[in-house]
Amino acid sequence: MKKIYFALAAFLMTAMAFSQGVTTSAISGKITDDAGEPLGGASIVAVHLQTGSTYGAAADFDGFYRISNMRSGGPYQITFSYIGFTDNVKNEIFLTLGRTSTFNVMLSESATALEEVVISASATGVFGASKTGTETTISQREVQTIPAASRSIADFVRLTPQAQVTEGNDGFSISLAGQNNRYNAIYIDGAVNNDVFGLAGSGTNGGQTGVNPLSVDAIETFQINIAPFDVRQSGFSGGSINAISRSGSNSWEGSAYSFVRNESLAGKTPPRLVGDGEEREKLADFSALTYGVRVGGPIVKDKVFFFLNYERQEDETPQPFNFSNYTGRSSQADLQGLSSFLVSSYGYDPGIFDNNTRTLESDRITAKVDWNINQDHKLSLRYGYTTADNLEARNSGNRNIGFINGSELFVSETNSLALELSSRFGNKFSNNFILGYTTVRDDRDPAGDPFPTVDIQDGGGTISFGAEPFSTANLLDQDVLTLTDNFEIYAGRHTVTLGTNLEFAKIKNLFFAFNYGDYTFEDQFDGSGNLVSSGLNQFLTGQDADVYQHGYSLVGTGVVGDESAGASEFDTFQAGFYIQDEVQMNDNFRVTLGARIDIPYWSDGSENDDFNDRTIPLLEAAGKNLQGARVGQGIDPTPMFAPRLGFNWDVNGESKTQVRGGLGVFTSRLPLVWPGGTYNNNGITGGFNFEFGQPFVADVNNQ
Known part of the structure; x- marks a missing residue:
């Protein structure tokens, strides 16, 4: 499927594409002095306090800096310094998965400010400067505290307004933005975790059994994207679910846990299943132990x-x-x-x-x-x-x-x-x-x-x-x-x-x-x-x-x-190539412009020469347009072009009022079970x- 967003309007088309996820965060901004002059060469050092992971950069001639590929979450301590100026230290910084957090910093000369400036802050969730589309980010704290009766990703996807979760014998089926569950993309640590064949209602590997692919206790954070105008994120016309697994740190941590559900903890018959004149009854015995x-x-x-x-x-x-x-x-x-x-x-x-x-x-x-x-x-x-x-x-x-x-x-x-x-x-x-x-x-x-x-x-x-x-x-x-x-x-x-x-x-x-x-x-x-x-x-x-x-x-x-x-x-082979330019037009306005092209390839199957040589000519002679199709012939590789344009405007520069939007084409993967029938039914x-x-x-x- 293909999805085009413009402001609040959407137009759907049919297509095919490929999956990838974003696994890191970034910071950027501008460093100036008291007079607003850029401090080229200023040093930026960010330390992930739990692991000691250190990231560093220097501001360019115009005072701009950017550090990419940073571990999401936190807490971080970020130090901005320049010779002859007092350090500016930001503590308790938490970075959002897949987002660039902006920190514009003003440094004061040492002669006028003798002590380092220490600020406690965190990257804002709703008003991120790089945010252009619709997304829901769920932190590790939320993962651990939100009630999750099924211990599955579906429990948290429900927090997304555009999501509809239905339960069946094979677990949960997730529809995002009104699309079929097969048109979603699911990543774990940036690698595709879709049921690429497309039989599982959950869309995950092993989903036909009703099992979850990853323990909730192993999730650091995850994100549901409906329309990110970032060309790196593709492979869906419904939405993407991007989970990042936990990592170790300098502190030893561990837990042992058990979750039990049975008929005594589940109430009575749901009202929608009770007929006229019937009463709700206690559910039949069942047991769910994790x-x-x-x-x-x-x-x-x-x-x-x-x-x-x-x-x-x-x-x-x-x-x-x-x-x-x-x-x-x-x-x-x-x-x-x-x-x-x-x-x-x-x-x-x-x-x-x-x-x-x-x-x-x-x-x-x-x-x-x-x-x-x-x-x-x-x-x-x-x-x-x-x-x-x-x-x-x-x-x-x-x-x-x-x-x-x-x-x-x-x-x-x-x-x-x-x-x-x-x-x-x-x-x-x-x-x-x-x-x-x-x-x-x-x-x-x-x-x-x-x-x-x-x-x-x-x-x-x-x-x-x-x-x-x-x-x-x-x-x-x-x-x-x-x-x-x-x-x-x-x-x-x-x-x-x-x-x-x-x-x-x-x-x-x-x-x-x-x-x-x-x-x-x-x-x-x-x-x-x-x-x-x-x-x-x-x-x-x-x-x-x-x-x-x-x-x-x-x-x-x-x-x-x-x-x-x-x-x-x-065999199938799918290739995607893309380019994008993220432009900081001024301190309050950012534009993202990009494009990608996705090209599929399908291997040929077993040829049915008798059908190809005898039946197809008869069909074509009868006026049937088969568009050159033959039994055993792979699917034609039709390139799919997907331009993206997004913007983010911080109206007053204080992250209190923000206008964002964009225009883009989104192409989903094609469930292999559909074209797979041409290989089976030959x-x-x-x-x-x-x-x-x-x-x-x-x-x-x-x-």
């Missing part, structure tokens, strides 16, 4: 630091069922008889049906090392590991009976690595380099032993057992490598940024629905509408199924399930049967 530990400290004081967090999540959600509410024809004795028949005739146990419990077990690890190489170079390395085991239990309701061994078992494992090198070269140049590598392994399987899917019409209800039909051959492997580099040139009132963002993705997707076979048995009636044979009787007496479905591989040796041949495998790797009146075959390898 516990963990974190520790951080110095390896070498003022030099090398570490942070480590481990978190465990154990959730159980029973789904009790009152059989007296079932509208179907069968009795409990009939269902027990069906279960016994399956065991004795086929050796298959369908499991229980009256209280199928959903479960989620997850382990999360975050490990980070920070190294202050020297005053000009800082290195950070983070490793993240998340594994989840989710049983999405099939449930029973008023109109359906679901046996538990027909449930979905989803196992996900994510490994991520992010390396960041921030460098300064004198007073005029700085560079920020981020390298990220993420592997995601999603394996969705049917619970229980392999068995065909069976649906039986049961009067006003349906009886279901056997494999969950969309889990029989379903796995997804993603390998994503990202590289981002931002080079800044500082020239007085101008800060020029040259940058690139490169993303490589390798995808393997296996999906054959109904791979074990799917059979439907319906009630049989005579011409007068009288029941002749129930669907259950049809199955028990070996009658043919009314409907039969089977998805299968056309290649390989005929093995079924996750070992099936015919998985689609393709007519030569997979087949599908839909038939009537087929005999039931229990052997999944002989469908």
Whole structure:
């Protein structure tokens, strides 16, 4: 998707682009004497007090200075000095992620002011001089103090007025600025953490299990951007969620924690679920337990630091069922008889049906090392590991009976690595380099032993057992490598940024629905509408199924399930290049002007020569405009151009009244599941049967 903002108006277009996040902060300003004359060569030294990290610069001939690639947060002590003048020291300074804080300083000659000037202040949140678009920044203090019932990023995204968060079986779905959740960008330490395939409602890796990618206790700060007119931030038309993980400091810190929720802490039935004449009731028993530990400290004081967090999540959600509410024809004795028949005739146990419990077990690890190489170079390395085991239990309701061994078992494992090198070269140049590598392994399987899917019409209800039909051959492997580099040139009132963002993705997707076979048995009636044979009787007496479905591989040796041949495998490469000039027009007015171009590339898939040579000419002869498309041909790389213009006006120069806005084009990433269908559905790797009146075959390898 593409998003264009102008003041308060928005216009949406379709497109594709790429992701990158901002991980640091900056300070800038002008240093003058009592008469307002610039003090060229004045020294600026900023010290991050918790780690001893030191950043320094000298003002240019016109008194302007800028220090980029600073660690966000604080507290900082910033000292402004010049020979023959009294130092100006600012304490308790906290810097906002992704923002440049302005400090214009006046120094007094030593002869008239014999003591250093000490000022306690903090970078303003709402009135930042570099702020042009719409954003919400959440500090570590807010992360730790705001009630977070789910312990997920969604708890904090709710603080953004443009956000809508909805909850489903797979966790939370986040919509920003009214856009589909797939059009958001999610970064952790500047590296993309999107579910690039686009199946998870949360938009995060492993999100189909409902697991969170990062422990809340491992978050330093994060930011939600809706329309930042900064060309470095892209890959979204909804919004971006940019999280920075914690780091160690010179102080040893640690904690052990546990969070428990159950039915006694959750109130009664939500009013929206209560029907007319019904009363709210206590919720059914459930348990949500999260516990963990974190520790951080110095390896070498003022030099090398570490942070480590481990978190465990154990959730159980029973789904009790009152059989007296079932509208179907069968009795409990009939269902027990069906279960016994399956065991004795086929050796298959369908499991229980009256209280199928959903479960989620997850382990999360975050490990980070920070190294202050020297005053000009800082290195950070983070490793993240998340594994989840989710049983999405099939449930029973008023109109359906679901046996538990027909449930979905989803196992996900994510490994991520992010390396960041921030460098300064004198007073005029700085560079920020981020390298990220993420592997995601999603394996969705049917619970229980392999068995065909069976649906039986049961009067006003349906009886279901056997494999969950969309889990029989379903796995997804993603390998994503990202590289981002931002080079800044500082020239007085101008800060020029040259940058690139490169993303490589390798995808393997296996999906054959109904791979074990799917059979439907319906009630049989005579011409007068009288029941002749129930669907259950049809199955028990070996009658043919009314409907039969089977998805299968056309290649390989005929093995079924996750070992099936015919998985689609393709590579994508996405390149973004951009330039930006941030101009301090005067002390109160700043303009940002930039542009970026994003170019996608898709590898070719398996060619279907028969379709290309025989069918396409017939379609084109019939007047169909296929625009040169061929089965197996990669998607055309259409460059996307995105100009940006933003401004910030501090009306009275006191950060009390501010006018800001801008104009920009925002292009989101394209969820790979959509074009991925062209690699799966090519007519030569997979087949599908839909038939009537087929005999039931229990052997999944002989469908």
